[in-house]
Amino acid sequence: MPKIVHYRDDCIGCHACIDCASDNWEMSDEDGKSNLKRSVCKKDKFIADISDVEVEKNVEAARNCPVNIIRVLDDDGKEIWE
Ligand code: SF4
Numbered sequence: 001m002p003k004i005v006h007y008r009d010d011c012i013g014c015h016a017c018i019d020c021a022s023d024n025w026e027m028s029d030e031d032g033k034s035n036l037k038r039s040v041c042k043k044d045k046f047i048a049d050i051s052d053v054e055v056e057k058n059v060e061a062a063r064n065c066p067v068n069i070i071r072v073l074d075d076d077g078k079e080i081w082e
Pocket of ligand 1: 010011012013014015016017018033034061064065066067068069070
């Protein structure tokens with residue numbers, strides 16, 4: 001199953017990920033950073049399983065993130081960068 005990894009600490013709250021994939025991303029009312037929906041926190045990152053149909057929009061989100069803190073990984077944990 002593909003995964004998204006979000007290194008949230010460095011998020012600058014620019015909204016680009018939400019513009020690309022609002023099903024997976026939302027802004028936090030608390031600190032102005034984005035939240036990866038349905039994710040679990042592991043140490044310094046948030047991780048969420050996604051379906052194959054969600055990959056394309058989230059690769060777009062990763063490409064548009066100005067601080068490069070979004071990774072989209074395939075079943076083998078390899079980064080997808082189309
Ligand atoms: S695109 Fe990157 S910096 Fe901008 S809100 Fe999303 S995760 Fe944060």
